[in-house]
Amino acid sequence: GAGVSQSPRYKVAKRGQDVALRCDPISGHVSLFWYQQALGQGPEFLTYFQNEAQLDKSGLPSDRFFAERPEGSVSTLKIQRTQQEDSAVYLCASSPDRSVNTEAFFGQGTRLTVV
Amino acid sequence: DAKTTQPNSMESNEEEPVHLPCNHSTISGTDYIHWYRQLPSQGPEYVIHGLTSNVNNRMASLAIAEDRKSSTLILHRATLRDAAVYYCILRDITSGTYKYIFGTGTRLKVLA
Numbered sequence: 287g288a289g290v291s292q293s294p295r296y297k298v299a300k301r302g303q304d305v306a307l308r309c310d311p312i313s314g315h316v317s318l319f320w321y322q323q324a325l326g327q328g329p330e331f332l333t334y335f336q337n338e339a340q341l342d343k344s345g346l347p348s349d350r351f352f353a354e355r356p357e358g359s360v361s362t363l364k365i366q367r368t369q370q371e372d373s374a375v376y377l378c379a380s381s382p383d384r385s386v387n388t389e390a391f392f393g394q395g396t397r398l399t400v401v
Numbered sequence: 402d403a404k405t406t407q408p409n410s411m412e413s414n415e416e417e418p419v420h421l422p423c424n425h426s427t428i429s430g431t432d433y434i435h436w437y438r439q440l441p442s443q444g445p446e447y448v449i450h451g452l453t454s455n456v457n458n459r460m461a462s463l464a465i466a467e468d469r470k471s472s473t474l475i476l477h478r479a480t481l482r483d484a485a486v487y488y489c490i491l492r493d494i495t496s497g498t499y500k501y502i503f504g505t506g507t508r509l510k511v512l513a
Binding site: 395 | 431432433435442443444445446447450452486488492494496497498499500501502503504505506
């Protein structure tokens with residue numbers, strides 16, 4: 287079935303390189319979330335979109351992190367000048383609306399390794 | 402943000418029931434209680450959620466204390482495929498984005 291798709295699944299970047307991570311949410315889903323998950327930890331919130339509007343970016347760790355969702359569907363998380371501490375799994379999730387009474391659907395994530 | 406507290410790990414025998422506890426003493430009246438689980442190398446997967454009343458679905462049951470300060474996820478017959486990290490999460494309605502705030506979860510080990 288059509289779930290949340292993330293690409294690439296794995297990315298190795300040299301320190302200082304820019305990377306772009308893609309998320310294809312479930313078609314028609316209004317809400318889109320990005321999370322960062324370090325090894326052995328729970329996912330940590332990065333940013334939230336309602337359609338094309340980025341309503342919450344309070345979790346972005348620095349100005350090197352940038353996310354967009356220009357047409358309210360596909361989203362891209364960009365990390366500039368990657369550093370070793372950026373190594374993590376980046377998870378994308380979507381949900382049909384903004385209600386707290388609905389579930390979110392997560393992708394399998396992109397594992398980023400900065401060397 | 403309201404926080405949840407879960408045991409770091411639990412073990413269960415296959416085909417036996419499992420009760421996974423969660424404490425959320427600072428829960429507000431409008432916070433929904435959500436449970437997700439994460440299998441190795443996968444993204445989190447929805448299990449169940451509720452507000453005040455106990456809830457049942459094909460995967461599990463959710464028992465919510467009367468004062469809502471704690472809840473228990475019940476897997477009725479654990480299988481090896483249920484081995485995962487289980488997260489108890491409160492949906493933050495006040496932030497305006499209803500983001501999920503994950504803790505470190507409970508790692509469930511199922512013994513054959």
